[in-house]
Amino acid sequence: GENVEQHPSTLSVQEGDSAVIKCTYSDSASNYFPWYKQELGKRPQLIIDIRSNVGEKKDQRIAVTLNKTAKHFSLHITETQPEDSAVYFCAASIGAGTALIFGKGTTLSVSS
Amino acid sequence: NAGVTQTPKFQVLKTGQSMTLQCAQDMNHNSMYWYRQDPGMGLRLIYYSASEGTTDKGEVPNGYNVSRLNKREFSLRLESAAPSQTSVYFCASRKPDTVTYEQYFGPGTRLTVT
Numbered sequence: 001g002e003n004v005e006q007h008p009s010t011l012s013v014q015e016g017d018s019a020v021i022k023c024t025y026s027d028s029a030s031n032y033f034p035w036y037k038q039e040l041g042k043r044p045q046l047i048i049d050i051r052s053n054v055g056e057k058k059d060q061r062i063a064v065t066l067n068k069t070a071k072h073f074s075l076h077i078t079e080t081q082p083e084d085s086a087v088y089f090c091a092a093s094i095g096a097g098t099a100l101i102f103g104k105g106t107t108l109s110v111s112s
Numbered sequence: 113n114a115g116v117t118q119t120p121k122f123q124v125l126k127t128g129q130s131m132t133l134q135c136a137q138d139m140n141h142n143s144m145y146w147y148r149q150d151p152g153m154g155l156r157l158i159y160y161s162a163s164e165g166t167t168d169k170g171e172v173p174n175g176y177n178v179s180r181l182n183k184r185e186f187s188l189r190l191e192s193a194a195p196s197q198t199s200v201y202f203c204a205s206r207k208p209d210t211v212t213y214e215q216y217f218g219p220g221t222r223l224t225v226t
Contacts, residue, residue, distance in 0.1 A: 001171070006154075032213045043202065043217040044155065089154055093213070098143045098162050098206055099170065100215065104154040 002027040006103025015112045023090035024072040032093040039086045080110045116218035124224045125193045133188040135203030142208040144186035148199040193225045
């Protein structure tokens with residue numbers, strides 16, 4: 001079945017620096033790759049996603065890149081702010097279906 | 113719209129007891145999902161229902177059963193709770209269109225099995 005590996009598990013940056021989180025997936029049929037942010041005690045919320053027919057997508061300070069050949073995708077956050085501190089999860093669809101398999105998460109800490 | 117709602121918010125069970133976690137959505141979504149979240153383990157898919165009348169196993173289905181009661185409701189049942197099922201349980205739902213695959217999560221149920 002689908003397996004999603006996420007690295008690093010923790011990431012500490014200074015305010016204003018960039019942060020990069022990387023994920024790899026195993027199922028070549030996966031076609032949807034979202035990123036979720038979860039603040040302490042809250043529910044996960046989608047921050048950006050990418051479909052397999054697109055190589056890169058940007059939304060203000062957040063970008064996601066996808067390399068289908070290598071089966072990996074990355075989240076890039078520029079000009080980090082303290083409010084970016086949270087746990088970030090990547091996910092990949094199970095084949096072309098509706099269900100997702102999540103990575104184990106990255107705890108991002110942004111210090112001012 | 114209330115979005116995705118879950119009941120109860122908190123529950124403590126003794127080993128061997130049974131209970132049902134309830135989930136409902138008022139967004140007319142087709143697909144619904146149950147996840148468990150444990151420290152350091154991310155979100156693991158237990159069961160999902162791609163549409164009303166269908167259910168499928170996810171990554172960790174053992175010890176659980178589900179019922180898609182109608183389009184709005186998707187319940188998760190623990191027949192004989194075990195301490196290994198102590199976790200935070202999230203329900204989610206997804207729109208039927210193909211423009212976005214975003215899953216909307218409920219607030220979670222924190223379950224402790226002693």
